[in-house]
Amino acid sequence: MSSTTIEGVPPDPMLERRELIQQVAHKTLKRRMLRSKVVVALCGFALLLALIPLFAILFSLVQKGLRWWSIDFFTKSPQFPSLLYPNDVGGIANALVGSLVIDGLAAVIAIPIGVVTGLFLAESDGQLANALRMTAEIMTGLPSILLGIFAYQVLVIGFHEWGIKLPGIGFAGIAGSFALGILMIPIIIKASENALRSVPFTIREAALALGARNGVVSRKVVIPTALPGLITAVLLALSRAVGETAPILWVIGASTVVTWNPLHEMAAMPLQIFQSATSPYTSLRAESWGIALSLVVVVLFLNLGSRLLAAWLQRERR
Amino acid sequence: MVPVLVTQTPSPDGDVRSGPVAMRLEDVAVSFSGRTAIRDATFDVPRNKVTALIGPSGSGKTTLLRAINRLHDLTKGAVVTGKLMLGDTDIYTGGIPPTLLRTRVGMVFQRPNPFPTMSIYENVVSGLKFNGIHKKSVLDEAAESSLVAAALWDSVVDRLKAHASTLSGGEQQRLCIARALAVEPEVLLMDEPTSSLDPISTRLIEELLGELKSRVTIIIVTHNMQQAARVSDLCAFFLMGEDRAGEQIEVAPTRKLFSEPDDQRTLDYIQGRFG
Amino acid sequence: MSDPLLTERTKLFSVKSDWAYLFILYGVSGLFALICVVFLISVIVSSIPAWRHSGLSILYGRTWSQASDSFGALPIIVGTLLTTAIALVLAIPIGIGSALAIVHVLPGKARIYASSLVELLAAVPSVVYGLWGLLVLAPWFEKTVEPDLADITNGHWPFDAPFEGVGLLLAGCVLFVMILPMIVALSRDAIAVVPNDQFEGALSVGATKWQVLRSVVLPAARTGIVGAVTLATARALGETVAVAMVIGLNPLFPHSLFSTASTLASTIALEFQDATPLQVAALGALAVILMAMTAIVNWFGRRLIRRSGAQAQFG
Numbered sequence: 001m002s003s004t005t006i007e008g009v010p011p012d013p014m015l016e017r018r019e020l021i022q023q024v025a026h027k028t029l030k031r032r033m034l035r036s037k038v039v040v041a042l043c044g045f046a047l048l049l050a051l052i053p054l055f056a057i058l059f060s061l062v063q064k065g066l067r068w069w070s071i072d073f074f075t076k077s078p079q080f081p082s083l084l085y086p087n088d089v090g091g092i093a094n095a096l097v098g099s100l101v102i103d104g105l106a107a108v109i110a111i112p113i114g115v116v117t118g119l120f121l122a123e124s125d126g127q128l129a130n131a132l133r134m135t136a137e138i139m140t141g142l143p144s145i146l147l148g149i150f151a152y153q154v155l156v157i158g159f160h161e162w163g164i165k166l167p168g169i170g171f172a173g174i175a176g177s178f179a180l181g182i183l184m185i186p187i188i189i190k191a192s193e194n195a196l197r198s199v200p201f202t203i204r205e206a207a208l209a210l211g212a213r214n215g216v217v218s219r220k221v222v223i224p225t226a227l228p229g230l231i232t233a234v235l236l237a238l239s240r241a242v243g244e245t246a247p248i249l250w251v252i253g254a255s256t257v258v259t260w261n262p263l264h265e266m267a268a269m270p271l272q273i274f275q276s277a278t279s280p281y282t283s284l285r286a287e288s289w290g291i292a293l294s295l296v297v298v299v300l301f302l303n304l305g306s307r308l309l310a311a312w313l314q315r316e317r318r
Numbered sequence: 319m320v321p322v323l324v325t326q327t328p329s330p331d332g333d334v335r336s337g338p339v340a341m342r343l344e345d346v347a348v349s350f351s352g353r354t355a356i357r358d359a360t361f362d363v364p365r366n367k368v369t370a371l372i373g374p375s376g377s378g379k380t381t382l383l384r385a386i387n388r389l390h391d392l393t394k395g396a397v398v399t400g401k402l403m404l405g406d407t408d409i410y411t412g413g414i415p416p417t418l419l420r421t422r423v424g425m426v427f428q429r430p431n432p433f434p435t436m437s438i439y440e441n442v443v444s445g446l447k448f449n450g451i452h453k454k455s456v457l458d459e460a461a462e463s464s465l466v467a468a469a470l471w472d473s474v475v476d477r478l479k480a481h482a483s484t485l486s487g488g489e490q491q492r493l494c495i496a497r498a499l500a501v502e503p504e505v506l507l508m509d510e511p512t513s514s515l516d517p518i519s520t521r522l523i524e525e526l527l528g529e530l531k532s533r534v535t536i537i538i539v540t541h542n543m544q545q546a547a548r549v550s551d552l553c554a555f556f557l558m559g560e561d562r563a564g565e566q567i568e569v570a571p572t573r574k575l576f577s578e579p580d581d582q583r584t585l586d587y588i589q590g591r592f593g
Numbered sequence: 594m595s596d597p598l599l600t601e602r603t604k605l606f607s608v609k610s611d612w613a614y615l616f617i618l619y620g621v622s623g624l625f626a627l628i629c630v631v632f633l634i635s636v637i638v639s640s641i642p643a644w645r646h647s648g649l650s651i652l653y654g655r656t657w658s659q660a661s662d663s664f665g666a667l668p669i670i671v672g673t674l675l676t677t678a679i680a681l682v683l684a685i686p687i688g689i690g691s692a693l694a695i696v697h698v699l700p701g702k703a704r705i706y707a708s709s710l711v712e713l714l715a716a717v718p719s720v721v722y723g724l725w726g727l728l729v730l731a732p733w734f735e736k737t738v739e740p741d742l743a744d745i746t747n748g749h750w751p752f753d754a755p756f757e758g759v760g761l762l763l764a765g766c767v768l769f770v771m772i773l774p775m776i777v778a779l780s781r782d783a784i785a786v787v788p789n790d791q792f793e794g795a796l797s798v799g800a801t802k803w804q805v806l807r808s809v810v811l812p813a814a815r816t817g818i819v820g821a822v823t824l825a826t827a828r829a830l831g832e833t834v835a836v837a838m839v840i841g842l843n844p845l846f847p848h849s850l851f852s853t854a855s856t857l858a859s860t861i862a863l864e865f866q867d868a869t870p871l872q873v874a875a876l877g878a879l880a881v882i883l884m885a886m887t888a889i890v891n892w893f894g895r896r897l898i899r900r901s902g903a904q905a906q907f908g
Contacts, residue, residue, distance in 0.1 A: 014533060017460060018502035021449060025421050025799065028450030033417065036801035044698050046690030047707060050777060053770040054714045057725050116621040123618070132622060135629050141824070141891035142884065143831025145858050146636055149880050152865075153635045182628060189625070243718025246833040246858075250865050270720045274834060277724045285728060292721045303716040387797060394700055421799035431790040435812035444808070445798030494794070501798055 061293045068290025078256050092291050094258045098266035102176045102252065103242050105262055109181035111234055114188025118233075119223070121189065122196035133193075139186040145246035151179035152251050171253030173266035179247035184237040191236060195229025196222060228313050232306045239302035243295060245270040269295045334551045334571045340365040340505055340535040341386070346400035348381050348390060355381045356564035359400070361554050363505070368527055368536045370550035370572070372543055374592060377556040378564020379539045383507050386537065387423045388416045404505070421449060424498035424534075425507040429514045430490035432482035432497070439478040441493055445501040460500045467533060468496035469526055488519025495526070499534070506530070508538040512545070524549050543588055547576050555584050636884060640877030642870070651878050657844035657855075659864060664875040668846040670882065672761070672854035675847065676836060677829040679765025680772055685822060688776030692818075693806060695777070696784045708781065715774035723838030726767040731758035731839060738762075739851050754849035759841040762850040767835050772825040779824065783817020783901050784810060820897030827890040831883060833858035857883040 076091030117136075121129050155175040199222050207221045223230070253265025269291055276288035339362045347357035356378025363369050371379040381390075388409065390396035402409040409419060424445075432441050442464060443457045451457065461478075465471040470492045477484075482493060491511060498506060512520040527536060527549045540546050546553055553576075554569040568581045579585050586592060643651065647664045654665015695707050735758030746752045754760075787810050795805040811818070841853025842863050861876045861883070868876060 013459075014463070014502060017456075017463075018504075020456070021421065021446065021451065021502055024451050025418055025449040029415060029418055032448075032450070032801045032804065033415065036803035039803045039806075040694075040698055043690040043694040046687045047694040047699075049687055050691040050773055051707070051710055053773075054710060054717075056729075057717060057721070060725055060729055061721070113621055113625055116618060117625045120618040120622040132626060135626065137895060138888055138891060139629060141827055141887060141895075143833060143858050143887055145831075145833040145861055146880055146884055147632075149639065149861070149877065150632045150635055153639050154631075182632065185625060185628075239716065243716075243720070245718070245720045246862060249834075249862055270718060270834075273720045273724055274838070277720075277727055278838060288724055288728075292724050295718060296721055299716055299718055300713070303713075389793060389796070392793075392796075417799050417801055420797050425793075425797040427790060427794060427797075429790060431788070431794040433791060433795070433809050433813075435809075435815070444795070445800075448795070448798060448800040448804050448808070497794075497798060 061289065061296055064286070065289035065291075065293030068287060069293070073290060074294075077258055092269070092272060092287075092294070094255055095267040095269045095272040095291065096294075097258050097260060098173060098252070098255065099242065099269045101260055101262055102173050102248065102266060102268055103180065103238065105174060105177035106180035106184060106241055107234065107238055109177060110184035110188055110237065113181075114185045114233075114237070115192050115223075115230060117185070118189045118192030119196055121193045136186040136189045139182075140190065143246070144183055144244050145249070147179045147182050147247040148249050148251060150182070151175050151247065154178075155251065171251060171265045173252050173259075173262040173264060175251035176248035176266070176268065177262060179251060180241045180244060183244060183247055184241050187237040187240060188233050191233030192226070192230050195226040195233060198229065199225045228309060228316075232310045232313070235302050235306035235309070239299050239306065242302065243270055243299045245274050249274075269298075334364055334367060335362070337367070338365040339363065340404070341537075342401070342403040344401040344403075346382065346385065346398070346402055348378070348385050349397050349399075350393065351395035354561070354563035356556070358565045359554075359556075360566060361552075361569040363535060363537060364552060365535050366531050366533075367551040368531050368538060368549055369552045369554065370546040371537065371539045371554050371556060372541070372546045372587075373556035373564070373567075374558070374587070375541055376558045376564070378558070379541075379556050380509055381564070382556075383425075383509055383537065383539050386505070386507055387420050387425050389425075391416055421445070421501045422503050423505045423507060424501065424503035425509065426491070426494050426498050426511045428510045430487060430494050432485075432490050432493050434481070434483055436482060437479045438474050438482055438485070438493060441482050442496050442500050445497060449501065460502075461496075464496040464499040467499055467526075467530060468492040469522060470496055486519075488515050488522060491515060491519065491523065492526070495523070495530075499530075503534055506534040506536050508536060510539055510541065513541070520545075543576075547572060555579075555581075555587065557583055557587070636877060636880050640874055640881050642874035643878040646871060646874075651875070652882070655846065657860075659868070659872055662871060664878070666857075666879060666882070668844055669855045669857055669860050669879065672840070672847055673830060673856040673858075673883075673886075675761055675854070676764045676768055676840070676856055677826060679762065679850075680768035680829045681822065681826060683766070683769040684773050684776050684825065688773055688821075688825075689780050689811075689818060691773075691777045692780035692784050693810075695781050697802070697806060697810070708778070711774050711777045713774075714770070715778070719771065719832060719835040720838075722767055722771055723835035726763060726835060726839040727759070730766065731763055734758045734763050743851075751848075751850040754851040756851060757841065757853060759839050760851050760853045761840070761847050764836050764840040764854070764856070765850075767839055768829045768832060771832060771835060772829050775825045775828060776821050779821030779898065780814070780818045783814040783821065786817070786901075787813040814901070816897050817901030820894050820901055823890055823894030823897060827887045827894060830890065831858055831887045833862050837862045857886075 073091045074096060075093050077094050078092065079090035117132070121133055121136075152175075155172075155178055203225060204222060212220075248268055248271055252268060252271070255265045255267050259266060273288050273291050273295065276284040276291065279285060341363040343359050343361055343363070345357075346359040348355050359382050361369075371382060373379055384390055385398045386402065386409070390398055398410060404414075404419070404422065407414055409423075433444065436444065439461055442461045446457055446460055462471060465474065470489060473489060474480075474485075474493075482490065485493060495506075495511075512523050515523070524545065527538070530536060531551075538546075538550065550572045552569070553572045555567045555575065556564045557567050559565045568575065568579055568584045570579065575584060576588055579588065643664060646662070647654065651664050651666050652670070653667050654663065655667050656663045656665045657669060691711070695704055695711075699707055735756050739752075739756040739758070739762070743752045743756075791809050791813065792805055795809045800808070836856050837859035840856060840859055842855055842859060843853035844855045844860065845852075847854035857879045861879050864872065865876055
């Protein structure tokens with residue numbers, strides 16, 4: 001192996017090893033580098049593959065949905081296609097208003113409960129708080145259709161059985177708000193706990209040192225400081241709720257007219273998309289793209305809004 | 319009275335610079351996105367000796383060191399100019415693939431970085447395996463040899479399969495030294511190897527260097543001048559210049575640099591006037 | 594600013610808190626806890642009549658028919674597992690590969706853009722995925738993809754059913770797109786946390802980039818990646834609307850990739866409308882099964898993510 005043996009000197013194992021290593025390293029180099037290049041390229045390719053669906057969906061949405069956008073589309077109620085006017089499907093004002101009311105009400109329900117519970121978790125450390133925190137985490141991971149079942153059991157059947165007077169058989173927009181509210185609460189809890197905890201202790205200390213009681217401190221000092229983070233939390237939860245279909249699938253009934261009364265049956269955008277896309281009428285199926293585009297715009301707006309706000313927060317804090 | 323720092327191994331001054339040369343640097347400069355980090359590095363690295371790069375922080379010593387095993391290839395916008403010769407070939411333009419270069423020029427980092435998911439044994443032989451050597455007898459032999467050289471063999475011989483994280487900080491660093499030695503490099507680069515270790519481990523490793531240099535040529539960056547005085551044979555002193563770029567001030571055998579430096583700035587540094 | 598985890602918190606009782614404040618905090622949190630408990634109970638209770646009617650045969654029975662009130666959910670459970678499996682088979686390599694690409698191949702700015710784009714996919718509502726799957730992918734599958742696959746494999750199982758577009762394969766593919774962002778984002782976090790020191794350490798003994806990734810980075814990120822995949826599995830198991838729109842809702846045993854099938858969530862969603870009380874209870878039983886599956890898988894996933902230190906931004 002060694003090519004540098006000197007007369008009378010025993011070969012140095014270290015030098016021999018060095019030569020061996022260099023030999024083998026040289027020999028395997030090409031193969032190793034080729035493999036590295038190929039695999040790394042495959043990873044890049046995987047990334048491209050991962051991005052294709054996004055662009056495909058956005059493309060389809062714009063291509064097929066944009067043409068539906070018009071003033072009429074957003075202000076008129078739907079009409080069933082008739083034989084004379086098979087393409088006149090009217091607008092989606094009922095679904096827009098419905099979504100607005102249902103999601104708005106859901107937020108009204110979810111924000112106080114979510115933020116206050118988040119405050120509780122931010123302020124305590126014991127077993128109880130841990131259990132509650134875990135519960136919130138588990139709830140965020142549950143399939144949303146279970147919430148629909150819950151809303152149905154409690155509200156629709158409950159309303160009916162307990163004789164609460166409502167038009168229809170207990171279906172109402174408010175049942176949807178209830179389900180979506182429960183969906184939003186755990187999300188808000190998690191995010192607001194984080195936001196509240198990141199308020200520096202020194203701020204709280206200063207207020208306490210001035211003699212304020214804990215409740216006042218929280219209300220007047222901690223929450224306002226954490227407000228941007230809390231708003232981010234709410235926007236995030238809202239962006240999720242606005243797009244959800246499963247929880248409201250069978251509890252809000254249906255309505256082809258615009259109604260602002262949550263005790264009434266209502267329509268909502270995601271539900272409308274679902275029904276139109278699976279309907280046998282071609283015009284309705286085509287229309288679902290227009291509704292979908294509107295929904296995606298709203299959701300992206302909320303989502304990006306919350307992300308930008310969070311990023312702005314990071315910068316401000318530093 | 320200016321305290322004179324004396325190296326532990328007194329050797330005639332002429333010795334260090336007149337022996338065989340492992341590496342040669344000529345006007346080496348490193349810049350990042352146009353901003354120069356270090357320039358004018360010119361010196362010969364004597365074979366089987368310890369060369370120390372010293373100077374206050376910010377003087378570009380580590381940047382220079384990392385240019386020698388081409389770690390800057392990973393950084394976007396990094397440009398290395400000048401001639402960096404390993405033996406007869408230029409490291410950058412001589413056609414040596416960086417992967418191969420790094421088997422000839424190894425590195426030990428500032429903070430011990432053993433691979434956490436591998437056992438002690440696997441850590442040591444990882445370099446060999448990466449380069450295609452899988453024969454158990456060769457791996458075993460190399461592992462033992464490098465662990466002995468890193469003064470770690472006795473501590474770990476009965477727990478070679480244990481995870482590297484079970485070792486103490488000083489032991490982990492010696493493990494990293496063993497790992498670097500296992501591929502039998504010609505040159506070993508050490509980037510402030512003891513700065514995160516306790517004094518006892520530091521001492522151990524410093525003693526190690528004296529024995530290791532018969533096996534590899536060592537280039538060590540240290541901001542601790544006493545350490546440099548203790549372990550090195552040749553010293554290169556760097557300073558951050560007006561333009562915030564590091565520049566080489568003086569290169570001399572350690573004994574001379576620490577007793578009669580040529581440059582006033584070197585004198586100021588070793589007398590502790592700054593740094 | 595201060596690390597939320599290190600911030601000291603005033604214990605509620607250690608500082609003088611007024612009575613009203615405590616009342617509100619405990620009260621509202623209690624309300625939340627109560628809602629969760631009532632939720633759990635109502636789902637379970639709603640299913641009792643079904644368990645009484647069919648007992649455990651719900652779990653292993655092979656016939657699910659509303660008409661004859663027989664409630665064997667095995668084909669539905671199998672459908673759920675199969676669609677999830679298809680989604681995972683596609684999402685794991687592509688997801689992990691993408692994550693590696695984002696962290697170790699892309700340069701700085703592109704990294705942020707790519708991550709944001711992938712996360713944008715996560716924001717798309719599932720009904721829109723269903724819409725796209727039904728109106729765009731299904732015809733394509735029916736006319737091109739499925740016939741091509743059958744050609745390549747000569748109609749060999751599992752590519753041998755009539756081409757309908759909708760079915761197991763399509764549902765699996767739509768699910769794949771839906772869980773991809775989760776796997777990419779969480780794996781990316783796990784991979785990014787591996788210290789650069791180690792990357793350089795491996796490089797400095799002569800490893801190629803792939804060798805470093807395979808032997809050092811991926812093993813170090815392993816816990817986080819497995820956590821990511823687990824959470825994605827839970828998501829896939831419970832996905833309702835998108836799957837309902839593309840699976841064809843057929844409660845029989847799927848015998849090929851092209852067959853229509855059913856999943857737990859989609860069955861609940863679509864059969865609820867005209868169900869008799871007993872049938873509602875049976876769907877409730879499906880809900881209980883689904884809830885148990887997802888809760889357990891989720892719990893494992895979150896533990897792994899926490900252990901790995903990666904950020905869980907999802908949910």
